[in-house]
Amino acid sequence: MKTSDNFAKRLQKHHDELRWLYMELYDNDSMFAELCDQMHAYYLARDRKMKALDQKREKAPAWFRGKDMLGMMLYIDNFAGTIQGLQKKLPYLESCHVNYIHLMPFLDSPEGRSDGGYAVADFRKVRPDLGSMDDLAKLSEECHERGISLCMDFVMNHTSEDHEWARRARQGEGEYMSRYFFYDNYDIPARYEETIPQVFPTTAPGNFTWLAENGHYVMTTFYPYQWDLNYANPRVFNEMMYNFLYLANQGMDIIRIDAVPYIWKELGTQCRNLQQVHTIVRMMRMIGEIVCPGVVLLGEVVMEPEKVVPYFGTVEKPECHMLYNVTTMATTWNCVATRDVRLLKMQMNVVNSLPKKYTFLNYLRCHDDIGWGLDFGTLQTWGMEEVAHKKYLNDYFTGNYPGSVSRGELYNDDPRLGDARFCGTTASMCGVESAGFEQDQQKMQEAIRMDIMLHAYMLTQSGIPMLYSGDEVGQVNDYTYKQEPGKAVDSRYIHRGRFQWDLAAECEDTETVAGQIFQALGQLVTIRRREKVFDADADCLVADAGDDAVLCLIRTKGKEQMMGLFNFHDRERNVAVEQDGIWQDMLHGNVQDVQDITLPGHGFVWLKKKP
Numbered sequence: 001m002k003t004s005d006n007f008a009k010r011l012q013k014h015h016d017e018l019r020w021l022y023m024e025l026y027d028n029d030s031m032f033a034e035l036c037d038q039m040h041a042y043y044l045a046r047d048r049k050m051k052a053l054d055q056k057r058e059k060a061p062a063w064f065r066g067k068d069m070l071g072m073m074l075y076i077d078n079f080a081g082t083i084q085g086l087q088k089k090l091p092y093l094e095s096c097h098v099n100y101i102h103l104m105p106f107l108d109s110p111e112g113r114s115d116g117g118y119a120v121a122d123f124r125k126v127r128p129d130l131g132s133m134d135d136l137a138k139l140s141e142e143c144h145e146r147g148i149s150l151c152m153d154f155v156m157n158h159t160s161e162d163h164e165w166a167r168r169a170r171q172g173e174g175e176y177m178s179r180y181f182f183y184d185n186y187d188i189p190a191r192y193e194e195t196i197p198q199v200f201p202t203t204a205p206g207n208f209t210w211l212a213e214n215g216h217y218v219m220t221t222f223y224p225y226q227w228d229l230n231y232a233n234p235r236v237f238n239e240m241m242y243n244f245l246y247l248a249n250q251g252m253d254i255i256r257i258d259a260v261p262y263i264w265k266e267l268g269t270q271c272r273n274l275q276q277v278h279t280i281v282r283m284m285r286m287i288g289e290i291v292c293p294g295v296v297l298l299g300e301v302v303m304e305p306e307k308v309v310p311y312f313g314t315v316e317k318p319e320c321h322m323l324y325n326v327t328t329m330a331t332t333w334n335c336v337a338t339r340d341v342r343l344l345k346m347q348m349n350v351v352n353s354l355p356k357k358y359t360f361l362n363y364l365r366c367h368d369d370i371g372w373g374l375d376f377g378t379l380q381t382w383g384m385e386e387v388a389h390k391k392y393l394n395d396y397f398t399g400n401y402p403g404s405v406s407r408g409e410l411y412n413d414d415p416r417l418g419d420a421r422f423c424g425t426t427a428s429m430c431g432v433e434s435a436g437f438e439q440d441q442q443k444m445q446e447a448i449r450m451d452i453m454l455h456a457y458m459l460t461q462s463g464i465p466m467l468y469s470g471d472e473v474g475q476v477n478d479y480t481y482k483q484e485p486g487k488a489v490d491s492r493y494i495h496r497g498r499f500q501w502d503l504a505a506e507c508e509d510t511e512t513v514a515g516q517i518f519q520a521l522g523q524l525v526t527i528r529r530r531e532k533v534f535d536a537d538a539d540c541l542v543a544d545a546g547d548d549a550v551l552c553l554i555r556t557k558g559k560e561q562m563m564g565l566f567n568f569h570d571r572e573r574n575v576a577v578e579q580d581g582i583w584q585d586m587l588h589g590n591v592q593d594v595q596d597i598t599l600p601g602h603g604f605v606w607l608k609k610k611p
């Protein structure tokens with residue numbers, strides 16, 4: 001079969017639905033025809049090897065959700081300086097068992113006004129200090145040879161104020177002004193402000209920015225230098241889809257669609273999760289399936305579960321392939337601070353009851369702050385009021401609560417709402433930083449135990465585990481951002497420090513903190529890859545361990561079963577699980593009586609039922 005036939009076949013499959021949705025939003029035949037022509041052009045430009053991979057993946061559409069997947073997210077400069085430097089470090093990443101690398105934003109972005117790269121000035125140019133598109137293509141080629149997938153961000157809600165469109169809009173060119181939201185007086189912005197919440201209430205208050213030289217307000221939901229794109233304009237949609245396809249053609253396997261709930265704006269609404277957003281994501285999914293079906297969409301929807309799940313679309317009309325398991329992450333840390341897993345059990349029941357095709361990305365920490373998006377309705381029935389409880393969590397994790405070992409900083413503290421979020425690395429939150437500072441060996445062992453327990457729990461969940469670079473060696477907070485002018489106000493940089501290669505050098509030495517964490521994670525990942533019970537389609541259920549401080553998860557695949565018990569208390573707990581059979585420790589091999597299990601403070605066990 002000629003390869004163009006593939007394109008024709010895929011286009012035919014999706015054409016009617018794609019056209020229908022496009023017309024619904026834009027009612028514009030010539031722009032739709034242009035989109036189809038461009039899809040074909042990007043298809044023709046796609047590398048032969050990538051097309052072969054597309055075909056392979058079309059035949060095995062679950063390729064990205066196997067139990068062998070282990071992700072790591074990292075900043076190229078922090079980790080290895082440049083893309084070429086990163087390529088030389090692939091063996092280290094392989095020693096971490098990582099086969100999915102999320103390269104944090106690396107496209108051209110103005111220094112000091114970049115929001116960590118999330119203000120893109122040119123979607124087709126790599127930040128010069130990191131390398132070039134050519135370097136990226138070489139990296140992708142080597143990654144594919146090694147069986148590693150690459151992920152990058154597609155920042156589609158906004159561009160940098162330095163993007164060519166923004167520059168021309170600022171100069172008053174109507175064509176480009178219409179790609180953003182421009183207003184010559186504050187009437188409409190004022191009406192928007194009545195209903196749009198604030199993303200960065202302290203570091204970037206308000207949703208509009210006044211451009212004095214141009215005499216207009218422009219919509220800027222995030223930072224003033226990030227101008228919101230107007231997706232009601234079909235030119236914006238088409239051009240952004242061309243950028244998406246261009247990036248996919250650079251050899252990306254996973255595209256993270258950044259801040260996607262925000263992309264459609266409508267007066268009188270919160271401008272989040274509007275129906276048109278789903279139409280756009282659905283169209284994007286089809287465009288991807290037509291041109292580059294090997295590419296997976298990862299949606300960034302940092303919202304409560306009811307808002308997240310619709311981004312999977314339906315089984316017939318899927319939208320994103322993967323989504324962040326954000327509420328589970330926040331709930332996990334809540335349970336650490338309260339030593340009470342009841343909320344986590346409820347949250348896991350919600351996630352576990354979803355169709356198995358819905359793939360979540362599980363993580364403990366990422367590059368962003370932790371927002372306390374918890375089920376406060378339930379917490380309230382247990383006597384925890386929202387504002388007071390958030391204050392407790394923030395006091396706890398900043399180390400300002402008696403007995404807390406965590407260290408970190410608040411983020412966008414909004415005193416009106418008592419709504420601060422939190423920043424810090426996993427290791428610092430587990431006490432590695434404070435124990436190191438106090439040179440307290442016993443506390444250090446407790447911190448390491450908790451760090452490993454949380455990773456084991458993450459690896460037990462269904463979905464794709466994602467490590468945050470540095471966590472594999474217990475890297476702690478980095479306070480040097482305070483000396484850098486463009487970063488000092490944004491405390492998220494506390495957990496975006498330079499990767500500490502001196503810790504990585506200790507990863508074989510189990511006398512060191514880094515070595516203990518690194519080796520333990522390696523062992524867990526190896527077991528996870530080997531055992532069928534960790535298959536993506538295994539059942540995962542919450543069981544009762546008779547103790548609100550201990551989480552019990554049971555995974556079942558066919559006749560095989562494993563049980564994970566995780567102690568969220570800092571004291572030793574003795575628990576009993578109502579399960580028959582003989583259970584063997586998956587790490588140490590000993591048989592364990594599940595009616596009588598003693599877990600040290602923040603300890604865990606992985607048990608497998610003997611056949």
Ligand code: GLC
Nearest residue numbers: 115116118155222258259368
């Ligand atoms: C996403 C990113 C965050 C960034 C924001 C604006 O939420 O994760 O880091 O600030 O988008 O682009």
